[in-house]
Amino acid sequence: TTVSPSYAEEIQTPEFGMGLDGVLRRHAGKLRGILNGLDTEVFDPGKDPYLPAPYTREDPSGKARAKEAFRERTGLRPPVLAYVGRLDYQKGLDLVLKALPRLLEMGFRLYVQGVGDGGLQEAFLRAEEENPEGVRFLPAYDEAMARLAYAGAEAVLVPSRFEPCGLTQLYGLRYGTLPFVRRTGGLADSVDERVGFFCGPPETAIHETIKRAVTLHRDPDRWQTMMVEAMGREHDWSSSAQRYLQLYAE
Secondary structure (H helix, E strand, O other): OEOOHHHHHHOOOHHHHOOOHHHHHHOHHHOOEOOOOEOOOOOOOOOOOOOOOOOOOOOHHHHHHHHHHHHHHHOOOOOEEEEEOOEOHHHOHHHHHHHHHHHHHOOOEEEEEOOEOHHHHHHHHHHHHHOOOOEEEEOOOOHHHHHHHHHHOOEEEEOOOOOOOOOHHHHHHHOOOEEEEOOOHHHHHHOOOOOOEEOOOOHHHHHHHHHHHHHHHOOHHHHHHHHHHHHOOOOEOHHHHHHHHHHHHO
């Protein structure tokens, strides 16, 4: 088993198989991809202790409080793209850095939180120094700020080169914060264009995705519709656990 249906297909190719693609193709009948789930009791904007006010799909008014608290903590005016996770080239963060000048020109701000590759960390520190009003970088794991970012940003950024499943986009959906993702692995299986945005690997593709988002963000009703749709998606463990039980039964 692996953690998403699309990744189960991808690892049967030379690009993603890491030398095992032949073996995996030969045993494809035994291979299953079952999408990860979230602990929806822990990740619940309706009762998240890290948020200044609860909110739900039926009553999302408390999300405005989260946006204001996020702005106070980061100093970034909306709209904000947020990345929370490991600093790694696999995550496409070098493409974000290349696209950053255009992102700022188009009116978005960038919040990045995480630890990992030293070169990426230095690059984001420089980006914050050069763009103090447009970039904020927190080189640490901070659960309180992570939850505030999931709730208070306009969108979560997950432009991974490959992603077996990914959880950040699921947190974004759960908290009504639209994901920007690549169409790969679990990102392709958990996001569609009714609740998020797809971008390609080159930085130019990120530009085009942001342009579409800027246009949509100028229509608050459409953005709100996508936000409510995202919060209505089911990503708990119940359906995935049932698939594991079925697989064991087989």
